[in-house]
Amino acid sequence: MGAELIHALEQLEKEKGVNKDVLIEAIEAALISAYKRNFGSMQEVRISFDKATGDVHVFSQKRVVENPDDTQSEISLEQAKKIDVSLEIDDIAETEVTPRKFGRIAAQTAKQVVVQRIREAERGIIFDAFVNREDDIITGIVNRFERKSVILDIGKAEAVLPDKEQTHNEEYRYNDRIKTYITEVRKTPKGPQIIVSRTHPGLVKRLFELEVPEISDGTVEIRSISREAGSRTKIAVFSRDDNVDPVGACVGQKGTRVQAIVDELRGEKIDIIKWSGNPVEFLSSSLSPAKVVRVDLTEEDKIAEITVPDFQLSLAIGKEGQNARLAAKLTGWKIDIRSESQLRELIERQLYHTDGNYNYADEEDDEDEDGEYVDDEIYDDETYDDQEYDEGGELNDGGEGYEDGEGAEAGADGDLGEYAQAGQDAGEYIGNGVDADASEYAQAGQDASSDAGAEANQDAGAEADAGTRPE
Secondary structure (H helix, E strand, C coil): CHHHHHHHHHHHHHHHCCCHHHHHHHHHHHHHHHHHHHHCCCCEEEEEECCCCCCEEEEEEEEEECCCCCCCCEEEHHHHHHHCCCCCCCCEEEEECCCCCHHHHHHHHHHHHHHHHHHHHHHHHHHHHHHCCCCCEEEEEEEEEECCEEEEECCCCEEEECHHHCCCCCCCCCCCEEEEEEEEEEEECCEEEEEEECCCHHHHHHHHHHHCHHHHCCCEEEEEEEEECCCEEEEEEEECCCCCCHHHHHHCHHHHHHHHHHHHCCCCEEEEEECCCCHHHHHHHHCCCCCCCEEEEECCCCEEEEEECHHHHHHHHCHHHHHHHHHHHHHCCEEEEEEHHHHHHHHHHHHHCCCCCCCECCCCCEECCCCCEECCCECCCCCHHHCCECCCCCECCCCCCCCCHHHHHHHHHHHHHHHHHHHHHHHHHHHHHCCCHHHHHHHHHHHHHHHHHHHHHHHHHHHHHCCCCCC
16 A cells, blocks of 8 residues: 555545544554455454555464464464564464455555545534534525425535424525524434424524624523414513613614514514513513503412403404413413403403392492592302391391381381492492493492382381391
8 A cells, every 4th residue: 555545544634634543543453354354364463554654564463372272373382482582471472474465455445444434534523513503503505305304505514404393484495595493413324413493492592693792792681482483483582781772682773683583584573572570561561562451460370361452452362362372482471361341341240240149248338539439348159138037037147137017117228228329339430430331320220229218118017027028
């Protein structure tokens, strides 16, 4: 092989980055196998490769013993002394056995080994280069299609974009240049396999880091991302500097920064939201572009009941619930969205007890400074209609009964009048606080209470004799 081989190995070391000594060791190991295969020798041999001249020599190795049993691997001390007088028992005696035609075999073997080792070395270099780039962004050129996967040329290697990692509304054409997110680097017998994605939320994060200097230098931080690839993304940002607006920094002057990201994602909508440690503020912002009127939180179960204007209910929920779903992923809260009219209906049901499960605990409502009625307590289990009286007019639950007509009449006047007053007060409260229709309910409650009181005055005596309470 000579000096030409040494020169070729040095060139490969410079161009491919493969260490020359590693190649020489591989050549020596391959030559041992080639010698045994071509010359049918079972004895132990050693290959000597001269790194200066490139000459190759083969040496047979035998152990020195007193009485050799296997001439292929053992040699007597007397014969060993003829080779080297310094040899003793258990030493290794070497004899050169280089075949005459071994140069041609050595050259062919060396070529195969070098090519194989170069290929393995390149695979190792590529793997080492990309294994540390997981969770990073890379630009590739569409090279070919294999089944439903897209193969990208990323320089010294190829990346695979599987079907499940492709955005549903994107079409890829030959020679298209696209940015992808490296999700995994695998070592396989055929070399490293690089898996990339166009749907991963990390792609959006890395694109913002490339476009927004404030994010790359740490002034603005991306706290959370929720994404439905190809359709919409919500991103929550936070500024470590009070003088820097995180949303404005991400949007850029006239929207240039965010528009560049939208173009790269081929029209995917992006909502940039200011992160807040206050759950109410964060939840209100997460439903952007809808405006939030009220937020009620259940801290233990992380459930948020959010009220929005009637005309923005569909906007808050989004197409097929997308906006609410992304907001829930972004904030980590379970979100229940309702309109203002739905909230009013809920309040009306509670105040009017249309389901029969509520009752006022106090006979008189308290008023606040503005004249509004407040602090009405509600009971769930029983109402006055369900109470019964015994023959003596006593309440079964131990309450005070009515023994004669006068007492019954007085009871009717007092209790029914108070209930009527409560109904009137509740109606006025709803009319002032909810809508105009509620005042009609209040008037109806007042009329009903007056009629009930009059009827009770006429029939109270007769009802008391029967041992029942006036209706």
